[in-house]
């Protein structure tokens with residue numbers, strides 16, 4: 001199984017960014033744990049982080065060409081306003097899990113709205129960085145390849 005882990009803007013700052021909200025685990029820690037977890041489950045995991053909306057759209061398009069079967073995505077701030085991201089991920093028709101480290105519903109009103117959630121297989125929030133682990137496990141065991 002091919003899984004793609006995507007992280008949106010400012011998540012490169014994990015570890016030092018608002019540690020009271022996001023914890024002290026770095027993105028590099030998350031990505032290397034994800035690769036090991038996938039390997040142990042006989043899956044292949046690629047990862048990508050960007051601060052640029054268009055690059056995320058392009059990477060999602062590439063995922064279809066690469067035969068990616070499931071996407072785990074923390075769209076970060078793009079969650080709350082990006083129609084382009086919603087259109088990209090629905091356009092490639094690859095099942096995805098949306099994950100947020102923090103409980104977005106316990107935060108500012110503008111974080112309660114997601115442009116992706118109604119298209120997601122599942123949405124995880126508030127589990128801290130453990131949410132990535134849960135999402136990857138779910139993708140490896142539960143997501144069946146969609147009929148093309």
Ligand code: DQA
Pocket residue numbers: 009010011074075076077078079099100101102103104111
């Ligand atoms: C986030 C929550 C978003 O509202 C915020 O813009 C982020 C991170 C999270 O992981 O909790 O950058 O997606």
